[in-house]
Amino acid sequence: TAGWVLAAALLLRAHPGVLSERCTDEKSRRILAALCREYEGGVLVGDLCEDLCVGEKLLYQRCLYYERGKKVLQADWRGRPIILKSKEEAFSSFQPLGLLQDAADEGGQDFPEAELLLLVAGEVKNALGLELSGGSLGPLWPGRRGPRWRGQLASLWTLLQQEEFVLFSLLQDLSRHALPVLGSCGHFYAVEYLAAGSPRHRALFPLDGTTGAPRGGRGQAKAVSDMALSFLDMVSHFEDDFSHRLHLCDVKPENFAIRSDFTVVAIDVDMAFFEPKMREILEQNCTGDEDCNFFDCFSKCDLRVNKCGAERVNSNLQVICDKIFRHWFSSSLWSSALSFPLQRQLRQAVQECADPGRTARRPPRAAPDVFWKLRRLLRETQRELQEAEK
Known part of the structure; x- marks a missing residue:
């Protein structure tokens, strides 16, 4: 049963x-x-x-x-x-x-x-x-x-x-x-x-209504880099700009939309929780770590007391890297638009962000430095794409 x-x-x-x-x-x-x-x-x-x-x-x-x-x-x-x-x-x-x-x-x-x-x-x-x-x-x-x-x-x-x-x-x-x-x-x-994202879109989000609708490989790559930077801005905003951190526990393209200026907007927040509510949700009885997973928000099971920890052990950035950025930066979207060394660095940074340490005893959050690494690489991507247009 x-x-x-x-x-x-x-x-x-x-x-x-x-x-x-x-x-x-x-x-x-x-x-x-x-x-x-x-x-x-x-x-x-x-x-x-x-x-x-x-x-x-x-x-x-x-x-x-x-x-x-x-x-x-x-x-x-x-x-x-x-x-x-x-x-x-x-x-x-x-x-x-x-x-x-x-x-x-x-x-x-x-x-x-x-x-x-x-x-x-x-x-x-x-x-x-x-x-x-x-x-x-x-x-x-x-x-x-x-x-x-x-x-x-x-x-x-x-x-x-x-x-x-x-x-x-x-x-x-x-x-x-x-x-x-x-x-x-x-x-x-x-x-x-706002038109929601979907896995059916090559870039996950419809881009027809965006400012300067992308044309060709470089145009779409520029749009994706703009959206990725906006996702990073949202992560930083939800992490630091309120009295409590805001956790996103259901990250998928369908729960976000893109404005005409490529700003990312959360359009479905049924599974978004501020820190006090997040701790209340996570702190449950458990017999193993799998009992402490609440959709995209993970905790760890303390087997001494069979209780999940109240602190989330992964982060919004980690999940966005896993469920959004992986799709973008491991695809052929960049094949003719960006230099191979920069493509490789982006893929490696996204991998580091999404999976910061499987072998660690306690799965870490995506480290703060990977946030800045991603932002720097995305800025470099934009510069490279702009120079290619000249």
Whole structure:
């Protein structure tokens, strides 16, 4: 029985879509119609509801995917392509706010603001593991009390139960490597539409919409070097620029996109965790190191106490080198675009980064010096490509 359970778990990890619903336009339209009925009934609100439900300025385009309850839809908002996301299909699927259930007054106008702030801070701690003061909760605060304050709080509460929404909202003005939240309606929130990466693309990411669309081998090599440098910038940013390190535990092309200026953007952060939450996730019971692997985030098993260490032993850079850079720098992409010595140095640096020491008793993180080595080699690559164009 244990063997079958393990096999099923491995199957779901490798192919999470096996339990996904079929993504259809008919069902997607029904979901949005139900959302609008609840908006019209005063159950939920949001700054996008009027455009979606009344003004017909937010128009459904197509279903992107359903996965384990999560719904991801593409829409057009006043001529701008966007994505509508929710962790659950129905508003009622989320845990309701107890204050609203217990309130005696109809409008809920007498909720003490301090109590609401505590509740919001508690949900952020539950979602991300972060202890935030009231002054840091601005992007998540419901705003001025009005006639639909009750629906406003109920809607906020469904959004706060979605870790990705909370993370994107808090990073809104702090990171160019994360999607900003454009608005919401009930439990659905909107983000910018960017074409995701895919293993089907030779360069992993579609390059047609990028500034100065690449032509020929050198053009594509230049685009890849720009993207690689942006990945390094993102690694450094997530490592050093917040109060806690941000760990990416599901690194694959589909979870990133490239802006027209080749900036890398994390578009799916369901498996991204700040250090306090990461330590909480990793510190589990174990009988071997394999029990301490949480997707792309690894820990070590202390067999003296059969407990996984709370500290991650690999790094974002290591996984990006393994799952993104290996594809780029071991391919024929560079064959006619770059000198052989520089190609060899890049391959060696990526190998050193992705696999810094199999024989070590404790697998090390990618050393800081390999980050700077990669950055130097990528700068040299850009210079060499520019000189070849002259």
